[in-house]
Amino acid sequence: MRQPPAFSLDKQAIKVWQIHGGITFGLLLVFHLIFSYIVVRFEWSYVFIVITSVLIVLIFIIQTWLIPKIRYRRFRYEISDEEIYIQRGIIIVTRTLVPMTRIQHVDTTQGPVLKRYKLMTVTISTAATTHEIPALSEGEADGLRNEIAVLARVTDDE
Incomplete structure (x- = not known):
């Protein structure tokens, strides 16, 4: 496993x-x-x-x-060259792999409560679904968004 x-x-x-x-x-x-x-x-x-x-x-x-x-405690994530690995859940833990080749665009969002704590949510969109990595620091969220965008673009070009 x-x-x-x-x-x-x-x-x-x-x-x-x-x-x-x-x-x-x-x-x-x-x-x-x-x-x-x-x-x-x-x-x-x-x-x-x-x-x-x-x-x-x-x-x-x-x-x-x-x-x-x-x-x-349960929410974890990891970015590699080929996929995004997200774990989430409270009672039932779900682990999701999002291939970089499927990613269409990446956004960051920040509502008033997140803004107060200088946090952002990274939203990863594919043709079929949307995945979120919530509550990252502003710098980390911007860096992650840019990294995913570059990796998704590179894998599309190959």
């Missing part, structure tokens, strides 16, 4: 994913407050509020503390 890829993401990825989990929690909380108002307004059983409150707290703990740490 092949060894796991050598490189991991920037450590700040955990904070970024925790912030995304917190945003999800905030949206769930708004819906929970609306639901609670409806329960009180129509004099339904308060058991509904208790059950949904417990579920939302569990989702918050899992989404902001557990999943980002596991995701960080």
Whole structure:
């Protein structure tokens, strides 16, 4: 069996994913407050509020503390002259090989949370799929994008 890829993401990825989990929690909380108002307004059983409150707290703990740490530990990548090797997953670990000859273009993206932590995501597009290497430092992401673009161009010309 092949060894796991050598490189991991920037450590700040955990904070970024925790912030995304917190945003999800905030949206769930708004819906929970609306639901609670409806329960009180129509004099339904308060058991509904208790059950949904417990579920939302569990989702918050899992989404902001557990999943980002596991995701960080499991996500690995490696670039060679002939392929990109990506490992990802939380419960089910997926290992993907993307041949350089199949790559059509490479992008870097940076949303507001990634920008705050000076991170970028590298997106690799083939004819059929798109693959991402999330949360790399800006310099590393730019270098990786350029390296993949050069390697993909060289293998196309041969």
